[in-house]
Amino acid sequence: MFENIAGIGIFKGVEREKIALAFEQVRYQIREYEAENIIAYAGDTCEYLYVLLEGRVRGEMVNIKNQNVIVDDISAPNTFAEAFLFATQNKIAVNIVASTKAKVILLPREEFLKLLNLETQILENYLNAVSNRFVTVAQKLRFLTLKSVKKKLAHYLFGLARENKGKNYFALGKTHVALASLFGITRPALTKNLLELQEEGVIEIKNKRVRILDKEKLASY
Template identity: 35%
Template sequence: MERQHFDNHHTGMIFQCPLCSSVPDDQREDFMRDVRFSIKNYQRDDIIVTQGALYESLYILIRGEVVTEMADEKGDFMKVAHISAPNPLAPGFLFATNNRSPVSAICKEPCVAVVIPKENVYFLMRKYESFMLAFLSYISNKVSSLSEKLRLVSLRTIRAKLAYYLLKESAGEQSFRLNAPKEEIARLFSVSRPALVKVMMEMAAEGIIEVDRRDIFIRDRAALQNMF
């Protein structure tokens, strides 16, 4: 693959990406010399990766935002995630035996991606331990997050999903602050924000929780545990 020029902005964005941010400062110049890449520009609604296509290069989004979608056998589409720069696109599938993308990645706005072939990613992982560890950590965290999403999917009602989520977020504490805004939680539950807020206010009216914006106080932990 022909090597293209990385300007200072692109270089800065690369090292803000979770896969590369832990590369030590004194190794970054060598790291950039070792990267074999192409830079691809996309417009709004362009498809960066198509569901079912072989995923043989690492895509790092350095500008813009994409949404990933999955189509079922009936042709219905389900939004899976929103990914904003600087972040990688589906790195967990790069070294899979069946390395076909399970989703399509569609640009919500003009995007720029750095594309690194799999062989070069493997070389960088062998040469730069910090990159390898960050890569493995990123994939592990994604697997952990996916397991939580599967748990939420198994819960059928918003009430059950919210009870499970609040107990997990509380980490055993009676009072805590939500790490994510309600819009993001609603998206995680695949429901609308008004529907989520309605259930949350119902729980508050029943005396199970107290809500002050993102601050939560659990009054009846047993009631939450009995909801799922």
């Protein structure tokens, strides 16, 4: 179990033996969920740090058309809902659903506080994780203001090009699932628009790497 936990961002830089010793001093539960089981509902009070040991979970919400929209896709080993844990209004914002069979540690808020006091590196990692989560939310809000999928892709690809200045090809940086989630669209819609951009000669995709061929046309979307 602690081999998996050591691979999670919150526990980065902490020796496996120290993690095991710290967990011996706190109370926690381990629960298993079948695929499509609800782990937590939107509006539930966030009382635990959720540590995903095995499997995959997703965050989803219902849009105005009464359709389920996936807003996050998380694979083990990882944590989820950590940003809500110490909020004044600590209500979970989305339904959390097991996408596959999943094994999850539920660490109560008070016990997690003990863990943070036991290992300052975990505290630093936790603050970093929460900060990164809010950066992601800010990025999603920015993309929601862009109306078309091609506009979203143009904004994202130009950002990657700036980060990889001087390189002809650059990695897309995220899986299609993660990128679709960031844009607030479905994965098929993302794939369709990427293929259209390639067919129109705007970009080239080769070995999971991208090259912008027509910057002027890409900027026009």
